[in-house]
Amino acid sequence: MEKKQGFFSALRDEVVRGLSPSRSRARSRSVSPARSNSPMSALTWGRKNLAGGAGGGGGAGGGYYLAQPEQLIGRSGSLRPVMEGPDPDEGGGGSTIGESKRLGSGLGHWVKGQLSRAPSVAATAAYRRNDLRLLLGVMGAPLAPIHVSSSDPLPHLSIKNTPIETSSAQYILQQFTAASGGQKLQNSIKNAYAMGKLKMITSELETATRTVRNRNPSKAETGGFVLWQMNPDMWYVELAVGGSKVRAGCNGKLVWRHTPWLGSHTAKGPVRPLRRGLQGLDPRTTAAMFAEAKCIGEKKVNGEDCFILKLCTDPETLKARSEGPAEIIRHVLFGYFSQKTGLLVHIEDSHLTRIQSNGGETVFWETTYNSSLDDYRQVEGIMIAHSGHSVVTLFRFGEVAMSHTRTKMEESWTIEEVAFNVPGLSLDCFIPPADLKSGSLNESCEYPQEERGKNNALALSAAHRAKVAALENGSFEDHRPVWHTDV
Helix, strand or coil: CCCCCCCCHHHHHHHHHHHHCEEEECCCCCCCCCCCCCHHHHHHHHHHHHHHHHHHCCCCCCEEEEECCCCCCEEEEEECCCEEEECCCCCCCCCCCCEEECCHHHHHHHHHHHHHHHHHHHHHHCCCCCCCHHHHHHCCCCCCCCCCCCCCCCCCCCCCCCCCCHHHHHHHHHHHHHHCHHHHHHCCCCCEEEEEEEEEEEEEEECCCCCEEEHHHHCCCCEEEEEEEEECEEEEEEEECCCCCEEEEEEECCEEEEEECCCEECCCCCCCCCCHHHCCCCCHHHHCCCCCCCCEEEECCCCCEEEEEEEECCCHHHHHHCCCCEEEEEEEEEEEEEECCCEEEEEEEEEEEEHHHHCCEEEEEEEEEEEEEEEEEECEEEEEEEEEEEEEEEEEEECCCCHCCEEEEEEEEEEEEECCCCCCCCEEEEEHCCCCCHHHHCCHHCCCCCCCCCCCHHHHHHHHHHHHHHHHHCCCCCCCCCCEECC
């Protein structure tokens, strides 16, 4: 009685039989001569029989060929076992090759396949680098819309001769300050430190003809960040994500940023706070940011009733932030404050930039940030949001409808450590880098298009367009995110 084999034993025997040069096709019309189990002996045997067939030797032994190996299997790039034997489509020694190839063509096919795979691997790495540049450039260290100082006192609640929208906003901010720990405790904070982890991913890309969605969120870029703040109006942030590092800071007089692809540059416009600080980490600066806002109504956010405060950037600030062909038309900030807790639970801002290209076409970029703040906990009496999620939409549109694109990016973060009044923190921690260039860059420098001008960012533009084309053609490897296309 035949002994039953386990699955792995049977699989091993099958692999051995498949790789053995002595194996012949089941459909072979002739019996192959005895051969050695050595691969080199098999190769020598095949060449001798091939030479005999070419010399006109008849019979079943003339005309042995190597079967054409099947295409690359999956992601491993391996080939199916090469089998020797007479061509099944021939009558034992015919001259028609059919689907079979002569000895040696299988190796050539494999080499050709490997060479063709190499550029795709390199291209995939380029797509990943470009994805990371776009993520860090847009979501790494964005700034708040206007200049505010954390030392500025909140306006006193006034009802007389004050529009209802303004007085309502002042009342909401008073409630927010009280719920966050109180103004007295917040004024006692001289510096602050926060450290957290984050994940970033490009989740969707929409063109004029189709939408490409990422169905594999596990392939997100992971990393962390450290944020330092100090009065008055000084901050420094460092993000390390996917092997790249972005640094930005403010010494109270100028704002600068350093990226590996653009170097160190100052930011256009007045000194402004870091938007990441408004995401539940700095309640005093948040209250000062909405000091001139207006209450425009109510809305339910994530099942929670909220008041909506709206802040519009003044024309002078917009003009100061514009430069050359890039003009910032508007920048609006919305804050959603919970009616139940008084805390900020959602923040949204959107800015529109118009870029006049050299060819005469006007292109618009609209960037929208939506951030939800969760897990509020007390740290030394101050309420801090310890987690959150941001969705950023980068929409490009212009005179030609077919050139419209929409890119959606997402970030999730958690706060690991928070501390206030850290001993030893000094002004030296906020000194700009020594290689800071005199020229400044506006917000449009990270837009993935050639309208930004001929500078170092053009390399990012070309890579982004290559990525768009690759997404539309579906040329992604298995180790890249899985994309789903909706036409």
